[in-house]
Amino acid sequence: MEFRDYYKTLGVARNADAEEIKKAFRKAARKYHPDINAGPEAEAKFKDVNEAYEVLKDPERRAAYDQLGQEPLRGQGQYQPPPDWNGGFSFSQSGPHEGEAFSDFFETLFRRGAGPTSGAGAARGPDSHGRIEITIEEAFEGAKRTLSLRSPVIGPDGTVSLQDRTVSVNVPRGVAEGQHIRLAGQGAPGTGGAGDLFFEVAFAPHPIYRPDGKDLYLDLPIAPWEAALGSHVTMPTPDGKVDLRIPKNARAGQKMRLKGKGLPGHPKGDIYATLKIVNPKADTAEARAFFENMAQQMPFDPRAHLGG
């Protein structure tokens, strides 16, 4: 397991007082909060910051941590890495959630019975949250994911161990970004039964499409003659090829709507194709002659509206 330098994570000196630590934490928490700063890096950073604060805000934990000294942590003999500890994926995306695992370093050293996982009383365990990233194509076809989860589990004797398990999640066709998928009874355990496990669906960045709800936006490159004369172009979409009519004298930036070709569902989304006129390169003598000919033949001043 890896040693964690919690002072470095929060950017404070080892002799920082409680106020400084709180201030540093609040600042970092605002900066990296996953709801304010999307992206996996901010998310990981936010979790690190919370873990560091979880230890440093508590005088006892901090004292214990200080005793470990600085890395490398060797021959201390006071901790045993759990078997198979390098399992990787943790399913919560923020803060010290109920039922969430921090780093192995934290879980091994600081999660000793008492902690955010205990105290549920005779109630059902709390719901847990995670995130599933799918491609836009998968939203059309449906997807299946097998996820490894790691969560702290309280044993009958009150000790806490990390449990790894895998769950299969079916992402149905037509799911929209931000929708949640529920796995009933797969959340954190409690004396009154386990809570539910929820996954929020996110779309992976796509090289062509930008999603907005059920609609998809893209840039559609067309040749100058296709724009000027009007034409039919064949455009691939995740739902199959479609024939799109370009009107005569189409302008760059003009938006074409392909009704019902967006993400599936009730109602279906649309595709909005923004026309982008792309010039062929004049890199042969023939092409240059052609452009020169056009320049002479066509009285066209694209800057006429600028005046002067």
Add this chain to the structure above:
Amino acid sequence: MKKTTLRSEVVDTLSLQDLCRFCHADEAWVIELVEHGVLDPVGGTSSNWRFVGESIRRAKKARRLNRDLGVNTAGVALVLDLLEERDAVMRRLALYETP
């Protein structure tokens, strides 16, 4: 490693109780969010409120902002509105930044 295969379902609506469990909050807090217009449930009285789509996402965000950053309800309402405006602007900006 234990392997489990389970039925998964897309969440369409949540009741007030479901939503409280979903975001680890009590009813008073959710009602406050409704009163501030952060959440917009379907149904007349709180006992038959149904939270759908965007309200579920917003409740989750609101809870995290409240819990992680100590933002109060009025602040959460403001932050969520501004974040939505920002996201809309970012999406528009993305239209002009061709990859």
